[in-house]
Amino acid sequence: MFDTPFMSTQLHAFAAENQEALQHAAYLLGGRPWLRRSQRLLDDLAQQGPVTSRMRREARALHRLLSLDFGHDPESPEAEFFAVLDPMDPQVEEICLLTEALGAAVEAVEVKSGRGTSFGEVAHD
Template sequence: MHTSPSPAVQALFLFLSENNEGLQNAALVLGGGKALNRVQHLLDHLGAARQLTRRARLDLVALHELFTLKYVGDPLRLETALFAEIDPMDPMVEEICLLTDRLEDHMRAIDAASDLPVFDFDIAA
């Protein structure tokens, strides 16, 4: 029997659906073509599967890490070079920040509604 996603997971799916263009643009700007492909796969997968699979959880964590600039500063990472090209005054910066905050809010809501953490955010972070 197939169970429907929890309200927190449904809210995440709605957020991803409503913001899919912005999420793709942000992924491309911050992580290049590989990050864009990963986000497109995530959006396609969630649209078809309508459940939070292990792969989707991993992709969401990777997206969150990209948006929170986890790898910026490592000179060997593409993210560092791409970030250096962004004009801090570009309106896209504010949109990326808002998307990041909302994505994290949805991920934390899923964790709060679950018996075991799904995304397991580090409390110290």
């Protein structure tokens, strides 16, 4: 009934500008499961609606993957993908840049929503 104007967030803009690179990085570091997970997040963000708690949670999880948080656990499926990466591969630098930018975009949404003052804080949904 009422058309409420929507203000796009830094996370929406980042996702739109980097969707191909994010999918590629998710696939390199986590295989098909993470590719699908990143695609769902990107699809949700493309809808230009408000960032939901699930979207924030998925963006934080993607940031953890790109930060290699899962790569040090030899039991995790992601460890296998991490092990085959060559640190000198130019894709690694791109992943590092994506990780920093994604972290900044998620932090901006977290702060704006009042869910924390720092990206590292745990948001209680």
